[in-house]
Amino acid sequence: MASILALIAAFLFALAATLQQKGALNLPTISLSDPKSLARLAGQTMWLLGTVALLVGYVVQAAALDRGRLAIIQPLLVTTVIFALPLGYFLTHQHVGKREIIGALVIIFGLGMFAYFGDPAGGNENAPNNEWAIAIGVLVALSVILLGFCRRNEDNLTVRAAGYGTVSGIMFGLSASLTKPTLDGLHESVGTMLSHWYCYALALSGILGFVLQQISLGTGRLAPSVATVSVANPIVGISIGVLLLDERFAQPDWHIVVAVVGLGVALVGAVVISLAHEAAKEDTIGGGAPEGAPAAA
Template sequence: MDDVAALLALTAAVCFALAATLWQKAALNLEGVSFRHPLSFAVLLGQSVWLLGLLMQIVGVALQAAALDRGRVSIIQPLLVTTVIWALPLGYFLTHQTVGRREILGAAIIVVGLVGFASFGDPAAGVDDASNADWAIAVILIGLACTALLLFANRGSLSTRAAVLGTVAGMLYGLSATMMKPVVENLHTDGLAEVIAGLEFWIWAAAGIVGFLFQQLSLSTGKLVPSVATVSVANPVVSVMLGALVLLERLDREPPWHAVVASASLGLALLGAVVVSSAHEKGRDDIVPEPQLAPA
C-alpha cells in the first residue's frame, strides 16, 4: 500500500469526522431540516459552524481525491472507516455525545482490523474506467437500494432514522468515490473540459451532492455516532464492491493467505463500526437533544 495515499486517506477521514460533528452542532440549533421544506437547507448557510464544517468536507474530498489518484478504490476507501474513531472524541467535546465502553471497544476493533488490512491488502489489478453501460447498471442498482432503505426512514427511534439516512448517504458517497477514480485519472490525460463533458463527472457530482443532503438529514436527528458510523461503513462497502465489479480491482493473491487476512481484517473493521453504531443505552434513542441558543 502506498504510504502517502494511506496518510492522505486517514487525514481525509479526520476532516470528514470534523465536518460531520460541526454540521450536527449547527443542526442542534435548528428545528430540523427536511426535503419537504427546502428552505430549511438554506438556513444552514447562515450558520458559521455549518459553513466551517462544509470547508472541512471540501478539504476532505480534495484529500480523498489525491489518495485515489495514488491508489486503488478498494484499498483507499476502507481507511475512511476511521472517520468513526475521530468522531467519538470530537462528538464528546463539541456536541456532548456520550462515549461509553462499547464505543471504545468498537473503535479498538476498527484499529486492529485496519492495521491488518493495511499490512496485507495490496491491489493486484484493476482499470481506471469502465463502459457507460457498466456505470449505468451500478447507478440503477444503488438507486434501487437507496429507495428501498428510505421506505424505513421514518420508522423506529431517532437512532434508527439516523442510521437509515446515514446508510443512504454512505452508499451514495461510495458511488461518488468510485466515480472519483476515473474523473481524477481523466483529468490528467484529457483535461478539465473533456472531464466535464464526460458521464463520470456528472454521476460523481450528483451522487456526492445527494449523499451530502441525506447526511444532513441524518445528522439533524442529533444522533452523531450512528450517523457517522453508517456513513463510514456503507461508503467503503459500496466502493469495494464497485471497485471489484466495475473497475475489476482485486487483492493480491501472492501469497494466497495475504488476500484472506486482508479480507478478514476489513470485515473486522466494519464489524467494529457496527459495534460503535449500535452502542446506545435503552431509552436514550428517543430523546431529542436539547437545543442550544437559537440562532440570531
Template sequence: MLLAVSLGLLAAFLNAAAASLQQHGTQLAHQSLPPHRGGSPLAIVPTLARRLVHTRIWLAGWVTDLSGFVAQAGALTAGSVALVQPLLVTELLFALPLATAWSRRMPGRRAWVSAAAISGGVAIFLAVPDAAPVDGAANRERIIVAGVLAIIVVGVLLLVALGRRPLVQATLVAVAAGLCFAMSAVLLKLTSEDLLERGIAATATDWVGYGLAAATLSGLLLVQWAFTTGSLAAAVATMTITNPIASYLVGVWAFHAEPPTTAGALAGVAGAGALISAGVVGLSHSSIVRPTQDAPAGATRDHD
C-alpha cells in the same frame, strides 16, 4: 500505496473535524434565532442559513469539509477505490477525541473497545499482503453497469422502506445512501484522473462529472432522510459499513484491480471487515460521538 493511505487518513480526519465544527456552528446559529412561534418549522430555514454563513465556526467547518474532499480526491488518484474507501471509516476514530474535547467527557468502555476494533481492522487490512488492491485500470463499461445496478438497488430499497417502522426504514435508506457514496467515490476517482490527464475543458464535457454530482447529492439527501426517520446510531452504522464494502467490490471489479486469492489474504479481508464493522456499530451507538448538547463542566465520563 503510502501516499494513498496517508491522504485517505487525512481525508477521514478532515471529515471528522468538519462534521464537528459544522455541528457546533449550527447549534450556535440555532441558539441565536428568535423563538419559533408556530407555523411550519421550515420557516426558520432561510434565517438559519443566513446565520450560518455569518458563523465563523460553521464556515471553518465548510472549508475543512472542502479540504477533506480534495484530500479524498488525491487519495483516489494515488490509489484504488478498494484501498481508500475502507480507510474512511477511521472518521469515527478521529471523531472520538474531537467529541471528547467539545463535551469534556471521557469516553466509556464501549467507545474504547470499539475504537480498538476499528484500529485493529484497518491495521489488518493494510498489513495483509494483497488484501488491499493498490490500483487498476478503469473499465468505464463496468462502471456504467455498476451505476445502473446501484440505481436499481437504491430504488428497490426506497420502495421497500416506505411505510416500514422507523428503525427498518432508517436502516434501508442508510444502505441506499452508502451505495450512493460508494459510486460517488468511484466517479470521483475518474473525475480526478480526467482533470489531471485531459484538463478542465474535456472534463466538463464528460458524463463522469455530472454522475459524480448526482451520486453525491443523492447520498446527501438520503442520509438526511435516514437520520431524521429512525435511530441515528443505526443509520450511521449501516451507512458507514455499506460504503466501504460496496466501494471495495466495485473497486475490484470495475478497475481490474487484483483481488485477494490466497487463503491468508481472504481471511485477512474477512477478519478486518468483521472488526471494522463491530467497531463502527459500537462507536455509532456511543453518545460521545453522536450529536449531543455539551456536557456541563465537571462531567467527566461517558457511561455507554
C-alpha cells in the same frame, strides 16, 4: 502517501460531521419534505465551518484516490468513526465510554489486517458504460428502498440517522468511485473531463450524499450517522473497485481471506460504537429524545 491522505480525509470528514451536527442541533427538524429546513443550515456558523472541512476532505480524498486503489483507500475512511468520538465528546458533548473505545480499537485492528494482507493491486481507471449503468441502477434501487423505510419510521431518530446515513454513504461511495475516471479525464484536460458524464454523475451523487447526511446528522444521533456512512461508503467503493475496475487482491488465497475478515472486523467495530453510543444515551435520558436534538417530523 495515498493511505496517509485517506486518513487525513477521514479526520476532516469526522470534523465536518461533528461541526455540521452542532449547527443542526440549533434548528427544528431537517427533512426532505421541508426544503426550507435545509436552507436554514446556511445561517449556522458551525455548519458552514463543517461544510468547509467537508469540501477540503473531498479534495484530500480525491488526491488519495489519484495515488492509490479504490479498494484500499475507501476502507481507511472507516476511521472517520474513531476520529468522531473525541471530536463529538468535546464539541457536542457526545458520550464516549468503554464500549466506544473498544469499538475504536477493533476498527484499528481490523483495518490493519486488511491493509497489510489485502494490498489490492492492478485495476483500471474506468469501466464500460453498460457496467456503470448496471452498478448505478442497483445502488439507486437500494437507496430508494432504504429511503422508503426511513419515511415509514420518521419517529425513530436512531433509525432515521442510520437509514439516511446509509444512503448517504452509498452516494459517497459512488461519488468516490466516479472520481477515478473523472481524474483520468482531468489529467488530459478540463475539456476532456467535462466532455464525459462521469464528472456530472460524481457531482450529483456527491450533492445527494451531502444533503442526506445533513438530514441524518440533524437527528442529533452522531454515532449511528457517522458509523453507517463510514460502513456503506467503503463497501460500495470496494465492490465497484473489484467488480468494475478490476482491482485484485494480488496475494495468496489465505491473505485474501484474512484481509476480508479484517475488513469485516472493522465494520463490526463501527457498528459496536453505534450501538454502544445509543444504549448509553437511552440509559442516561431514560428512553427519551437526546437533549438538544430536534424533534422528529
